[in-house]
Each structure stands twice: as C-alpha cells, then as structure tokens.
Amino acid sequence: MRGLTGAGPDRARGSSQAVIAAGAALAAIALFVAACGTGGTGTRDEGPAHASAVAGAVASASPSPSPTTGYRRVDAVSLLKKDPAVSATVKRQLKPCSGDNYPVEVTYGFLTGGSVNDVLINVSDCGDWLGIGTYVYRNVGGTYENVFKAEDSPVVAEIDGTDLTVTKQVYDTNDTLSNPSRETVITYWWKAGRFTEHYRHDTYYSKTGGDTSAPDN
Template sequence: MVPVTAIAAVCALIGVSGCADTGGVRLEGAASTSKASPSPTVSAGKVNPVTLLKQDPKVRQEFKEDVKPCPGTGAGKPKKYPVEAKYGYLTDSRYPDVLINLSTCGDGTGLGVYVYQQKGGSYQNVFIDETPPVHGEIGDSYLEIIRKVYTDTDAVCCPTGKSVTTYAWTGGWFSEISHSRAVGK
C-alpha cells in the first residue's frame, strides 16, 4: 500500500511542473534529437556579424549604412552595434548556422534578418528578409520570421499583434511551412 503522503507529494510535483500554456511557458512540441546545438565557439567559432553584414553583397546598401556604432557608444565606452547574432542548426550543414538581426539603434525596430551557412570555411548568405519591422528567431531547427502587426489605432510603440512565418530547410533553401497572425489586446 502506498502512503497517502507519497501520493500527495507526486500530485503536488505534477501540479507544479504543469504543461499548460499560461503565458509564462511556451509549448514547443517534441525536442529534436537529430543534432545537438553546440556552443557558438564550437566548430564554427563566433563570427563578427558587423563584418559579415558589411561585406555581404546581398545586403542592401542603405542597411549597410545602419551597421555602425549606436550613438553614445565608443570614445572610451564599448562600441554597441544594432546587430544580434544567434547560432543554431537551421540548414543541413554540420556546423552551426548564424542568424543575424539588424535593427535601429533608437527604438530597436528590426530592419533585416540574415541567415548564413558555413561552406568551405566561409559563410554564405542563404536567407535574407529586409522588410521592416522584422525579427528572426531559431525555433527547434526552424527559422521563424516575426513581424509586428498594427491596427489603424495603434501607436508606433504599441502594436497589438504579430505574425509569425516559419521556414524549414528543404532541398537546399528555406521553404515556408506555416504562418500565423494574431491581432488584439
């Protein structure tokens, strides 16, 4: 016979670790076991996203001009650029791919999303989206492109929704596999 206190403890543990989406927990489904994501310094090493964007002929010139230190940085302070690099497995490469988000310095509006795949010791641009406002994320080996959605009454600071387009690497390029749009407060 199992003591009542043991059953109560197990029930309490299940209740604490619940799986419902209550806003603080995002359900993602089963974890991928095909490739483990190493730290960014393993295999490929960290890239300099500023150099990568400035040297990429596919990046629009007006966006290259935004790849500069933000005001108030430098001159004795560390230079801060409006770029964010993330590493993960999005393509069929054995090395981590690099996702770079380019934004504005002031309000952080996403200007462009770029994905680079390591090929032959260098990085090749395999995805580009330069339609602001845009932000990219790596989600369980999928590329997610997120856009703010505004209604006619929304202020620039406060969109009431977002759209998410998910891409998977198939046949040597990214193909859209889903799209969702949610608007409302």
Template sequence: MRGLKKAAENKSALITGGAVAAMAAAAGLLLAGCSGSSEGVRKEGPAQTQSAAKATRIPSASATPVQEKVDAVKLIKNDPKVSDQIKKNLKPCTKDQYPVDVIYGNLTGGPRPDVVVNILTCGDSFGVGSYVYRAKDESGDAYENVFAAEQSPVYADIDRKDLQITRQVYAPGDAVCCPSGQDVLTYQWANDDFKETGRTHTDYSKVGNTGKVPSTGTEG
C-alpha cells in the same frame, strides 16, 4: 519581442497610405542616428562588455553554443545581398558597440552552426534586417547568405530546427507604437533553400490601448 519594439511609445502618428515606405525610411533614419547614441545596444539581462557584433544571446534550448564567434558586421558589410542602405546606416551606437543580434543554431545541416543576424536600431532595438548565413566548409572561413528579410519591423529567431520570422502588422489608423497584430512565419531548409511551412497571425486587443488614436467623432 526584441527587434519589434514599439518605435515611438509616446507618439500618436498614424499609419496611412504609403505606410510601408514611410516605416522603412524611418527605420533608416533611426539606424543612421546610432553613432550619436550614448545608450548603446539595448539588451535584456546582464550588460555585455564585448562588441555587439560578436556577442550572442544566452542560448535557448534550440540554439547551438559555439566557442568561435563570427564577425557579423563584417559578414553584413561584405554581403552583396544586403541592401546598400542597410550597410550605409550600420554604424556603432557607441565606440565598438554595433546594434546587431547574433544567434547560432542548426538550421541547414551545414558543416558548422548557421548564423542568424538581426540588424537593429540603437535607441529602440527596431528590427530593420534579418539574415541567415551558412558555412561553406568546416573551417568557417567563408559563409554564404541563404536568407534575407529587409521589410521592417522584422526579427529572425531559431525554434528547434526551424527559422521563425516575426513581423508586426499595422492597419490604417494605427499609431506607430501600437500595431494591430503580428505575423509569425516558419521556414524549414529543404533542397538548398528555405521553404515556408507555417504561418500564424495574432490580433492584438485594443482594450486599454492608449496609443490608439480615436477616430473622428469619438470622444477621447
């Protein structure tokens, strides 16, 4: 899934103690290096000619097409709920191309479509932050942050009227490229807040996984 791409497919780094802090730091370094990238934002499908800060994916069956785009970068930069590190490292990958995915849909029943913003790294599309913004009125001049997830790797999406958060799971001994599994958390809007309504976990097969570093005493 986009935003959860394998950060180092040709490396064999191990996930050991302090893995969460190390991965967060690595994600920060990757994002900080965006301004020097010549690749820009990596997107599936046709190349985009507009700024990624205002671009949207091809709408899925659960997304809501809209004509007026939201300046997602401005939302992030002006949002006190977004960490200072995310704001500091959010820079264009090339010219005005920001590593930002924007999804529009109906999650909260607000006066306008809600806005899901995913912050990625330039080179690997590694998800470092996911946010949901709700319009305060029909004008769309002001939005409020109603959900935030900054434990990377993370990616938010809309499934019908549900918010889905996807995280990769690493076990001790996993290479950075090859997590052991994946968690998908489902949230629904109720009483002015998102409530978790479901969770699924997938264990990935290690058969043929060359990114897995053999344990001590095992022939490579």
C-alpha cells in the same frame, strides 16, 4: 534566523561559509550550462554586439563543438557590410550606437543540416531598437553565404531547434508605431537547398481592446 538560534559564533561562521561555498558552486554550474548549452533557441553570441566580440575574439564561455558538428564564430558586422544582398538602408545602421556597441545580435545554430553552425544575425535601429533586418548565413566550403534575409521592418528572427522563426509587426494605414494591426509569426524549414515556409500564425490586435488569433496555416 530560525534553525540557527543559539548556534554560537564559530558554528554560525562555519554555516555561513558552507552556504557561500554552495552558492558559488551552484552559480558556476549555472554559468557553465548557460554558456555551453545549444538548446532549442540556438547559442547566442552577443547582442547588441560589442566590437571585440564581433571581431571574433573567442571567449572562454564559447560552446565547444560536438563530435559531429563544428562551432565557428564570425565577424558579423564585416559579413553584413560585404554582402551585396544587404540593403543600403541596413548597412547605414552598421555603426556603433554608443561606444563600440553595434545594434547587431548574433545567434548560432544548425538550421541547414551542415557540419558547421549556421549564423543568424538580427540588426536593429539605434533610435528605437526595432528590428530592421534579419539574415541567415550558411557555411559552404569555408565561406559563409546568405541563404535568407528579411528586411520588412519591424522584423526579428530566432532559432528554435532546427526551425527558423521570423516575427513581423504589420501596420495598416494610420497605425502608430506602438499600435500595429497584427503580428505574424512564420516558421521556415530548410528543404531542397533553401528555406521554405512551413506555417504561419497571425495575431490581430483589436483597436477597441482584446486580441484575436487567426488559425495556423
């Protein structure tokens, strides 16, 4: 390798060890940042959820609470099953797809201005992995309450800073599953105790090739 030619066994071995050590240090830093970061898209817990993770086992990579906010994990599957606002159709999907892996993805963030993290849960179908439901739970006096739901599949949501962003695929008559007519992205803000639509953006898929975007509202 250029720059190491003629270095000799001992020197080459020392250089290799230095490179390995540096690489390990960089990898550790990267893992720490990934685990502890609470950036623009929230802190993702698991997805699809593993049974032990859903049960609330706290891993060493769990983010630490900040001085003014609290981090709390939840049993996502149990929370959904006990929630009367969750439809029977979605509840039927709350079973392991394989092994003990549930079709559930959990993200934590601060959407509603509370002192404890809010919980965003996306539920998918085991067959085609399309989003069939998305829910936001807010901690109120130690109990998590459902403050948002969308079950018009396919649907998925994410946390973008303090915004809730919901993406929906829209199908017209005779559209196939792989060819929706448009995609709608809606951004919600928390105002006066509830989520309010702030703006939306529609992308129309052309049946003859090429997409067109509608102006934001």
